[in-house]
Amino acid sequence: MKFTPFNFQAPLAAGGVTLMAFNWLNFAVPHGEGPVAFVDIQWTGLSVSQASVYGPLVAIMLVLAIANLALMGVFTRDLARWLTGGEGYREFMSGPPSRVTGIMVPIAATAMTIAILFAVVPFFFAPTAERIQEFVVPGVAAFVGLLAAALVLEFRLLRGWLGTPPDTGGLNFVWLLDAFAFGLVSLAGTGLASAAGTPVTATVAASGSLIALVVGSALLAWKLIVLTYVQLKSRALPELQLQPAFFLVVPIACLYGISYFRATQYLHRWYEIDLALPARILVVSSYAAAVGWALVTVYLLGRYFRSYFRTSQYFPTQWAMV
C-alpha cells in the first residue's frame, strides 16, 4: 500500500480511544486536585467487580498510547520521505477536494499525540505529573508550530478551491477533515492553557486556541451547509466506501464542545469571568448533537453494517467510526 497522509488516522484513532478511557477514569475515580493518576486507584482495596471495571480501561490506555506513539514515529518517517520525494505530494494535492483535505490528518494526529503526552504519560508516571509545568512551555511551542502549519496548509487548500471552485457533486463528509484538525489543535491548546501555571503561557495557548476555534468553526459551518445542500440534492447516499465519513461530525462536535468549555474555564481562572451557565449549555447541547448525529448515522448506514462492513476491504473512511 502506498503511503498517504490518511495513514495517520491509525495513531489518531488509537489516541482517541486512549483519551476516552482516561476521561472515564478521570471522572469516575476519586482523586485529589489535578487529573487522575495510576496511583489514585487503590488496587489492593478494590473488589473483584471494581478491578474488572478499571483493569480493562488501564490496559486499553497503556496499549493504545504505545500504539499511538509507535505509529506516529513510523508514519512521521514515511511522511518525511513522501514530502522530500515530492512526486507523491504533488499527485495527492492534485486530487479531488475531499481527498486533498486529508493533508490535514498528520496535523490532527500530532495534536492528538500532544494531548496524550499531557494526559496519559503523567497518569502512568507520577514524577512526570509533579513536574508537568516544566513541559508546558515546550508543549505550547509545539502547539504554536502545529497551529502555524495548520493555517498554512488551510490557506493553501482555500487558495486552490477559490482558484478552481470544486465540483460540489463530488464532495463528501471527508471534506470536513480540516475542521476536524482545527478542532484537535484547539483541544491541545486549551488543554495546555488549563495546565499552564503562568499567565503568559496560558494566554499564548488560549490565544492560539481561539484562532484555531474561530477558523475551524467558520470552516465547519460553511462546509456543513454545502454538504447538507449536496446531500439533499443528490437524493441518495454516497457510495458504500464513503458512507462512514458521516460519523466525522460526532468527534468534531465533541472537540469543539470541549474546547469552548475549556476556554470558559481559562476566562474564569485568569479573568474571573463566570461563564458557568453558558458552559453547561454548550457541553450538554454539543453532547446531545453528537449523540443525535451518531444515532441518525447508524440508522442511515444500516445496509453498510448489515451487508458490507464485516467482509469489506480496508478503506480510510472506516476510521471515522472510532
Add this chain to the structure above:
Amino acid sequence: MGSQVLGAFVFGLYLPSPALAVINYASVILAAAVYVLIFSKFYRAARA
C-alpha cells in the same frame, strides 16, 4: 463512540447518572474493539 469523551464530561460535571457511566464505559470497550477490527484490515492492506 467519539461522543464518549463529551459524555464523560457531562457525567462528571453535570449528570452523575449510573446509566451514563455504563454507556460511556461500554463506548470505550466498543471503540477499542472497532479499533482492533479496522486496524487488522489496515494492517492486511498495508502488507498486501
